[in-house]
Amino acid sequence: MDRHYWKGGPxxxxxxxxxxxxxxxxxxxxxxxxxxxxxPAASDASSEPYASTYERYPGVPTALVGATIYDxxxxxxxxxxxxxxxxEVVGVGDSSLTIPDGYLEIDGTxxxxxxxxxxxxxxxxxxxxxSVPAHADGNEATSPTTPEVWAEHSVWPQDPGFSRALxxxxxxxxxxxxxxxxxxGGRTVTLKNVPSRTVQGMKFPGAPYSMKMACxxxxxxxxxxxxxxxxxxxxxxxxxxETWMEAQAWMERDNPSRDLAxxxxxxVLDGEIGIQNHxxxxxxxxxxxxxxxxxxxxxxxxxxxxxxxxxxxILAEHDVCAAVWADWYGFKMEAYDAIPENAAxxxxxxxxxxxxxxxxxxxQRLNQEAAKAQADGIRMGFDISxxxxxxxxxxxxxxxxxxxxxxxxxxxxxxxxxxxxNGDPLSVYSRPEMVxxxxxxxxxxxxxxxxxxxxxxxxxxxxxxxx
Amino acid sequence: xxxxxxxxxxxxxxxxxPLAAQDIAITGATVATGDGSDPxxxxxxVVRGGRVVAAGAGVQVPAGIPVLDGTGAWVTPGIFASIxxxxxxxxxxxSASNDIDADDSPFSAALDVxxxxxxxxxxxxxxxxxxxxxxxxxxxxGSSIFAGQGAIIDLGADxxxxxxxxxxxxxxxxxxxxxxxxxxxxxxxxxxxxxxxEAADLDxxxxxxxxxxxGRVRSGDxxxxxxxLAGRAEREGDVLLSRFDAAALVPALRGEQQLYVRVERxxxxxxxxxxxxxxxxxxxxxxxxxxxxxxxxxxxxxxIPVIAAALRDLPASFEQLAATQSNVGRMVDAGVTVxxxxxxxxxxxxxxLPQMAGNLVGINNVPGHTGLxxxxxxxxxxSVPARIAGHANExxxxxxxxxxxxxxxxxxxxxxxxxxxxxxxxxxQPLENHQTRLRERYxxxxxxxxxxxxxx
Numbered sequence: 001m002d003r004h005y006w007k008g009g010p011x012x013x014x015x016x017x018x019x020x021x022x023x024x025x026x027x028x029x030x031x032x033x034x035x036x037x038x039x040p041a042a043s044d045a046s047s048e049p050y051a052s053t054y055e056r057y058p059g060v061p062t063a064l065v066g067a068t069i070y071d072x073x074x075x076x077x078x079x080x081x082x083x084x085x086x087x088e089v090v091g092v093g094d095s096s097l098t099i100p101d102g103y104l105e106i107d108g109t110x111x112x113x114x115x116x117x118x119x120x121x122x123x124x125x126x127x128x129x130x131s132v133p134a135h136a137d138g139n140e141a142t143s144p145t146t147p148e149v150w151a152e153h154s155v156w157p158q159d160p161g162f163s164r165a166l167x168x169x170x171x172x173x174x175x176x177x178x179x180x181x182x183x184x185g186g187r188t189v190t191l192k193n194v195p196s197r198t199v200q201g202m203k204f205p206g207a208p209y210s211m212k213m214a215c216x217x218x219x220x221x222x223x224x225x226x227x228x229x230x231x232x233x234x235x236x237x238x239x240x241x242e243t244w245m246e247a248q249a250w251m252e253r254d255n256p257s258r259d260l261a262x263x264x265x266x267x268v269l270d271g272e273i274g275i276q277n278h279x280x281x282x283x284x285x286x287x288x289x290x291x292x293x294x295x296x297x298x299x300x301x302x303x304x305x306x307x308x309x310x311x312x313x314i315l316a317e318h319d320v321c322a323a324v325w326a327d328w329y330g331f332k333m334e335a336y337d338a339i340p341e342n343a344a345x346x347x348x349x350x351x352x353x354x355x356x357x358x359x360x361x362x363x364q365r366l367n368q369e370a371a372k373a374q375a376d377g378i379r380m381g382f383d384i385s386x387x388x389x390x391x392x393x394x395x396x397x398x399x400x401x402x403x404x405x406x407x408x409x410x411x412x413x414x415x416x417x418x419x420x421x422n423g424d425p426l427s428v429y430s431r432p433e434m435v436x437x438x439x440x441x442x443x444x445x446x447x448x449x450x451x452x453x454x455x456x457x458x459x460x461x462x463x464x465x466x467x
Numbered sequence: 468x469x470x471x472x473x474x475x476x477x478x479x480x481x482x483x484x485p486l487a488a489q490d491i492a493i494t495g496a497t498v499a500t501g502d503g504s505d506p507x508x509x510x511x512x513v514v515r516g517g518r519v520v521a522a523g524a525g526v527q528v529p530a531g532i533p534v535l536d537g538t539g540a541w542v543t544p545g546i547f548a549s550i551x552x553x554x555x556x557x558x559x560x561x562s563a564s565n566d567i568d569a570d571d572s573p574f575s576a577a578l579d580v581x582x583x584x585x586x587x588x589x590x591x592x593x594x595x596x597x598x599x600x601x602x603x604x605x606x607x608x609g610s611s612i613f614a615g616q617g618a619i620i621d622l623g624a625d626x627x628x629x630x631x632x633x634x635x636x637x638x639x640x641x642x643x644x645x646x647x648x649x650x651x652x653x654x655x656x657x658x659x660x661x662x663x664x665e666a667a668d669l670d671x672x673x674x675x676x677x678x679x680x681x682g683r684v685r686s687g688d689x690x691x692x693x694x695x696l697a698g699r700a701e702r703e704g705d706v707l708l709s710r711f712d713a714a715a716l717v718p719a720l721r722g723e724q725q726l727y728v729r730v731e732r733x734x735x736x737x738x739x740x741x742x743x744x745x746x747x748x749x750x751x752x753x754x755x756x757x758x759x760x761x762x763x764x765x766x767x768x769x770x771i772p773v774i775a776a777a778l779r780d781l782p783a784s785f786e787q788l789a790a791t792q793s794n795v796g797r798m799v800d801a802g803v804t805v806x807x808x809x810x811x812x813x814x815x816x817x818x819x820l821p822q823m824a825g826n827l828v829g830i831n832n833v834p835g836h837t838g839l840x841x842x843x844x845x846x847x848x849x850s851v852p853a854r855i856a857g858h859a860n861e862x863x864x865x866x867x868x869x870x871x872x873x874x875x876x877x878x879x880x881x882x883x884x885x886x887x888x889x890x891x892x893x894x895x896q897p898l899e900n901h902q903t904r905l906r907e908r909y910x911x912x913x914x915x916x917x918x919x920x921x922x923x
Contacts, residue, residue: 129782130785160781164781328813333560338902339902359812380906426883427881448835466791466793466834467781
């Protein structure tokens with residue numbers, strides 16, 4: 001249970017941090033490119049560190065025919081056609097869409113098609129199963145600010161949870177975050193949900209980084225409990241502000257030496273790294289928005305934002321997404337005012353809604369969680385379409401993660417990250433039937449050989465079983 | 468559906484005593500009786516004097532009974548939620564409000580949740596609004612393998628929640644039990660055996676008479692308090708348990724009180740079953756059983772019922788390596804009596820039980836999976852857990868059963884459905900709570916005239 005109090009969550013935006021930080025520095029100091037390039041960091045900057053080695057797996061040109069399509073962007077097509085080839089969506093339309101020669105036709109009659117589901121808040125790999133202390137790699141809880149750590153350096157690619165998220169949840173992309181023990185927990189990493197020997201083999205090519213931040217109870221409890229700052233919410237803000245000022249000063253230096261923490265913070269202040277901010281209470285979110293104004297950065301999303309409904313107008317005005325659970329409540333004081341209508345009230349106010357999991361079980365049912373949140377809104381009298389609700393777990397998540405130009409909706413030219421469901425994805429009775437990532441079939445409900453099994457599970461009870 | 472939304476709960480405060488039961492007949496609804504059968508369309512349910520009179524198709528409505536048109540709605544018995552912490556906490560992480568674990572208590576088996584249960588805790592009303600009408604409430608194991616004694620409650624909006632105090636003793640015999648026992652399953656098994664033998668020593672009736680002269684102490688229910696609980700504190704011999712704890716184990720040893728044994732690993736389940744060879748009168752229930760499917764035939768042969776999580780499918784620990792969502796279905800197919808209960812994450816609550824059950828119906832469409840039929844799945848959160856708890860007249864709609872009804876706006880196992888009205892013992896229940904009030908306060912964010920604090 002304790003682990004849940006610590007986990008926090010978020011999602012966001014950029015890549016080559018080192019290059020970024022230097023760019024920002026150079027811009028601020030007026031230094032010219034050549035000097036910057038000559039700095040020690042420059043050689044690292046020339047290639048992205050820990051770069052993605054992921055390449056899409058082979059696929060065949062495929063036509064999904066006759067299904068109900070939710071495109072992730074609010075569109076719904078009955079008896080539709082989705083075409084994809086060479087890793088990309090080629091076309092989406094109604095039954096009049098011509099199927100080119102050479103396409104494998106899959107009958108989607110009575111089935112549903114959505115973009116691949118995206119979880120903006122996961123700890124798979126950094127809090128993997130089995131959940132033993134030796135696997136607890138999600139919180140560098142030794143200092144209240146650790147912008148220098150990168151979640152990808154904790155991700156264990158053999159976490160069996162990835163396969164469950166794929167097979168039961170239709171998850172094709174996910175953001176792995178450091179936990180929420182720290183005010184600044186470190187860099188997030190966005191992954192394609194493909195089994196891999198290395199984390200680099202899972203990294204979403206071109207996905208921006210985000211930095212995880214956390215409001216409220218967790219940081220002050222963890223550090224206050226050790227007799228050090230912060231021990232209060234005001235302490236939380238003071239430490240954050242001083243850290244941002246430190247980053248500003250670092251950015252103004254001529255030829256600063258490399259500093260992992262400052263590089264990440266500078267990336268945020270330059271707008272190239274997003275902020276995924278674990279924050280429960282409405283009043284604290286409002287304060288964070290002012291802190292972002294004070295230092296000139298943008299919050300990508302508030303995570304676990306159980307009180308977002310109280311400030312839905314402010315969040316809409318600031319164009320900040322709220323990543324929320326459907327109906328979690330009560331497990332900690334700052335979750336006391338959580339209500340099941342949170343997502344619906346946000347949606348009704350025109351704010352960006354994302355349904356997230358923060359949980360290795362919940363990630364397998366984001367579709368159901370979104371459906372619950374929708375139903376609670378409809379009972380309030382709100383008009384919330386099924387197509388919009390699918391957007392809560394696809395395009396809106398992609399947007400807050402900075403990957404919406406590449407995935408999150410079924411549009412020509414986007415990645416062919418697609419789920420064929422055996423029924424309405426907003427029903428408890430439906431499951432993914434087939435899942436494609438970049439046009440490659442990665443899961444097939446009807447083929448036991450298309451069910452990935454992690455190294456950990458080999459030779460163990462239940463290996464390769466339905467899960 | 469609007470016509471069903473007629474009950475106006477005027478007060479959130481609990482009634483000082485139970486409200487009066489009202490006779491009612493609901494007609495034209497889809498009725499699921501909770502006994503494992505399929506739902507019945509266009510059926511009728513009649514409740515009189517707080518008890519179900521009849522439920523099914525072709526039921527005649529007695530003259531003079533108020534009739535509610537249930538067309539388009541579903542009517543079911545209330546959910547029976549097993550192994551909950553309802554009423555034991557306000558906020559999990561606020562330790563002062565959390566009475567689940569007693570980590571620093573000198574007592575273990577003697578711990579009794581009954582006096583700690585608070586019907587005003589929000590979890591009570593949230594669960595009730597989710598259609599949960601009955602539950603078992605268990606303490607958590609804090610300092611010993613013995614968590615203490617759980618109770619059976621109803622979730623009525625009154626102060627008389629506890630229907631059966633000290634209904635069961637909970638003991639941890641898996642990984643957690645081993646840690647609590649000193650670091651190994653060897654110790655938890657030794658501790659359990661020793662504790663039961665100490666209880667047996669105390670159960671010597673002849674000696675009892677010399678120790679106390681209090682006779683039977685009445686507790687107001689079927690289960691008498693062992694007189695030694697009220698007697699002297701001394702006893703002889705080399706003992707590990709306090710006298711109070713040992714005495715509390717006497718009913719479990721005698722089989723007068725259920726012993727809930729939490730185990731997950733297949734081999735741990737078999738070790739638990741084997742306890743009955745040494746202690747034949749134990750009335751055991753296996754709680755957990757994540758790997759139960761691997762030894763389902765042996766559980767079935769033992770006749771011991773199981774309360775299991777529905778959706779575990781990860782090797783979350785080394786005692787759950789074989790976890791699969793087919794676990795419950797495979798055990799049921801093998802003849803094991805299985806109730807569903809699962810609150811693994813911060814977000815899983817008793818009101819999510821229908822969703823869990825619904826998932827077990829859904830997996831039937833996935834080749835290789837073994838799920839439950841709709842009727843089995845619904846029974847696994849209503850009549851089956853009630854029966855396991857020894858309360859066969861709860862969680863079911865049949866003549867003589869408690870008048871616990873839930874009127875739903877759709878298929879209760881579907882995630883888009885929710886209760887519209889709830890009755891317990893024929894008493895219609897308020898469904899308002901902290902969450903519904905917040906919802907209404909923030910329905911609009913307009914503060915042009917006054918801040919939200921003035922909206923009530």
